[in-house]
Amino acid sequence: MGNESLPLQPNRTVVSGRARMTPSEAFVETLVAQGVTEVFGIVGSAYMDALDLFPPAGIRFIPTVHEQGATHMADGYARVSGRHGVVIAQNGPGVTNFVTAIAAAYWAHSPVVAVTPETGTMSVGLGGFQETEQLAIFQKITKYQAHVNNAARMAELTARAFDRALLDMGPTQLNIPRDFFYGDIECEIPQPVRIERGAGGEKALDEAADLLAGARFPVILSGGGVISSDGVAACARLAELLGAPVASSYLHNDSFPASHALACGPLGYQGSKAAMKLLAEADVVLALGTRLGPFGTLPQHGLDYWPKNAKVIQIDADAHVLGLVKKISVGIVGDARAAAEALVARLARRTLAGAANRDARLGRVRAEKESWEKELAAWAQEKDAWSLEIAKGSSLMHPREMLRELERAMPADAMVSTDIGNICSVSNSYLRFERPRSMFAAMSFGNCGYAFPTMIGCKVAAPDRPGIAYVGDGAWGMSFGEILTCVRENIPVTAVVFNNGQWGAEKKNQVDYYGNRFVGSNLQNPSFAGIARSMGAEGIVVDKLADVGPALRAACAAQKDGKTTVLEMMVTRELGDPFRRDALKPPVRHLEKYKPFAAK
Numbered sequence: 001m002g003n004e005s006l007p008l009q010p011n012r013t014v015v016s017g018r019a020r021m022t023p024s025e026a027f028v029e030t031l032v033a034q035g036v037t038e039v040f041g042i043v044g045s046a047y048m049d050a051l052d053l054f055p056p057a058g059i060r061f062i063p064t065v066h067e068q069g070a071t072h073m074a075d076g077y078a079r080v081s082g083r084h085g086v087v088i089a090q091n092g093p094g095v096t097n098f099v100t101a102i103a104a105a106y107w108a109h110s111p112v113v114a115v116t117p118e119t120g121t122m123s124v125g126l127g128g129f130q131e132t133e134q135l136a137i138f139q140k141i142t143k144y145q146a147h148v149n150n151a152a153r154m155a156e157l158t159a160r161a162f163d164r165a166l167l168d169m170g171p172t173q174l175n176i177p178r179d180f181f182y183g184d185i186e187c188e189i190p191q192p193v194r195i196e197r198g199a200g201g202e203k204a205l206d207e208a209a210d211l212l213a214g215a216r217f218p219v220i221l222s223g224g225g226v227i228s229s230d231g232v233a234a235c236a237r238l239a240e241l242l243g244a245p246v247a248s249s250y251l252h253n254d255s256f257p258a259s260h261a262l263a264c265g266p267l268g269y270q271g272s273k274a275a276m277k278l279l280a281e282a283d284v285v286l287a288l289g290t291r292l293g294p295f296g297t298l299p300q301h302g303l304d305y306w307p308k309n310a311k312v313i314q315i316d317a318d319a320h321v322l323g324l325v326k327k328i329s330v331g332i333v334g335d336a337r338a339a340a341e342a343l344v345a346r347l348a349r350r351t352l353a354g355a356a357n358r359d360a361r362l363g364r365v366r367a368e369k370e371s372w373e374k375e376l377a378a379w380a381q382e383k384d385a386w387s388l389e390i391a392k393g394s395s396l397m398h399p400r401e402m403l404r405e406l407e408r409a410m411p412a413d414a415m416v417s418t419d420i421g422n423i424c425s426v427s428n429s430y431l432r433f434e435r436p437r438s439m440f441a442a443m444s445f446g447n448c449g450y451a452f453p454t455m456i457g458c459k460v461a462a463p464d465r466p467g468i469a470y471v472g473d474g475a476w477g478m479s480f481g482e483i484l485t486c487v488r489e490n491i492p493v494t495a496v497v498f499n500n501g502q503w504g505a506e507k508k509n510q511v512d513y514y515g516n517r518f519v520g521s522n523l524q525n526p527s528f529a530g531i532a533r534s535m536g537a538e539g540i541v542v543d544k545l546a547d548v549g550p551a552l553r554a555a556c557a558a559q560k561d562g563k564t565t566v567l568e569m570m571v572t573r574e575l576g577d578p579f580r581r582d583a584l585k586p587p588v589r590h591l592e593k594y595k596p597f598a599a600k
């Protein structure tokens with residue numbers, strides 16, 4: 001039983017000026033000053049003295065099933081809201097459970113603050129209890145690490161961990177020896193430091209404007225930076241001015257409105273052929289708010305589309321990624337939105353070389369999009385020999401046609417997270433969005449088990465939007481425990497689980513390279529719908545195409561009544577193109593006993 005007699009009128013007014021307080025109070029007051037209203041985690045003695053103050057400070061603590069889930073939730077929360085996602089747990093094992101999800105947040109540029117209470121200062125090195133070197137563990141997956149080396153610095157270092165997460169666009173760590181929550185200190189709660197990013201260097205912007213003014217076939221590549229800078233409208237104005245097609249960078253399908261006449265869809269794995277073919281024709285590419293990550297620009301669908309002779313202008317808020325992967329002509333460190341606006345201002349009254357063939361170019365955009373749509377519409381199932389064989393005579397749904405039905409039934413304003421797997425990857429062709437902060441893919445860290453907890457965090461930040469997670473059955477096994485969090489904490493989401501009875505994405509490599517020897521890639525599944533029901537959620541088996549759309553719509557509607565639903569989609573074992581054709585080689589075996597395992 002909770003203690004209901006306490007008066008819990010949350011007070012969000014931060015103490016002003018220097019005051020005497022405990023470090024726990026300094027910590028919690030600094031969270032309030034930073035605007036924190038939700039913290040994810042699992043209860044632990046190491047920080048209980050501070051946790052006790054969350055309710056009176058107006059901070060909701062959201063307990064989860066696993067700290068990895070809590071950390072993905074903080075990531076999703078941050079990606080939807082643009083505000084900090086905060087996670088806290090017990091020192092040692094609670095904190096090491098953060099690791100995978102912090103690495104994922106690092107590559108998603110999420111401002112997650114990981115609060116890591118540490119073993120007490122008087123027992124460090126003695127191997128007492130729950131001790132491990134917590135700073136070393138997170139060193140390469142955080143943008144900044146604050147270690148509270150003196151209790152009197154609690155507020156200062158807490159504030160800095162929050163400020164740096166936004167400044168450096170990624171996770172930070174706040175490491176606090178557990179005994180430092182106690183004591184008497186005198187301090188002032190720092191005001192948040194928020195630094196406005198500018199458009200970039202004047203000279204570089206002038207050069208970029210000159211290149212764009214002279215372009216015959218300019219193409220814009222809109223990336224995650226356009227989303228995080230709230231720059232979609234600015235990007236659209238620039239595209240319209242130039243008459244430039246806009247491709248979205250890999251897994252940022254929400255970086256440009258899909259219904260816009262200039263939108264061509266995403267580049268990269270299972271992306272849009274229209275986007276790739278149009279990019280291939282560019283003489284000038286404006287890469288706006290994208291690091292041009294290597295995986296997102298690899299050849300796909302047999303198209304080596306990167307335009308080798310094009311001039312590339314790259315704009316990113318992180319100077320270190322400029323020219324890192326692709327050769328560039330102009331690099332601009334700046335906010336994507338401010339830079340796009342600065343380019344519009346420079347180009348508005350100029351003669352544009354691309355104006356001469358504008359109509360022809362727009363015609364090409366229309367034609368390529370139509371042709372890709374036609375191809376997708378006819379592409380109901382995979383056509384490689386293995387897929388044809390495995391799906392022959394099956395009454396199960398083809399993954400592609402199921403994904404198309406989901407696309408058709410997708411509610412307006414939906415948020416969709418996607419996991420790592422074959423079907424989730426294929427879904428990239430069928431995920432279109434009108435507004436930013438709608439797609440939450442496991443980015444380049446690529447961990448299975450990402451999508452479901454991430455969507456729970458998204459839903460906490462945006463409770464009025466339908467929240468949907470796409471998850472393969474293998475990845476579902478890693479993450480479905482968090483159904484309990486949805487039920488216990490009344491955070492209703494919809495999980496769409498693709499039950500193909502296999503770790504499909506990896507099996508695809510065994511089909512392509514290892515003679516269909518399926519070591520470790522087949523799955524025997526229980527009833528996932530039944531498990532969901534026994535955990536207090538709704539669970540529905542969907543095995544007919546005609547039921548897909550109605551099931552998704554009903555599940556999303558049920559979110560308004562606080563109901564979490566698991567849709568168990570029964571699909572064939574066919575498999576789309578592999579992830580990493582670039583990274584595998586036909587097997588070579590020299591030893592006699594392994595000769596049968598060599599490529600034929």
Ligand SMILES: Cc1ncc(C[n+]2csc(CCOP(=O)(O)OP(=O)(O)O)c2C)c(N)n1
Binds near residue numbers: 423447503506
């Ligand atoms: C945490 C983690 N473990 C393993 C992998 C390797 N891996 C990548 S995709 C994949 C298979 C995913 O299977 P499933 O979730 O069932 O989706 P499917 O490919 O069948 O659509 C695996 C094991 C990974 N990316 N992340």
Ligand SMILES: [Mg+2]
Binds near residue numbers: 502
């Ligand atoms: Mg699977």
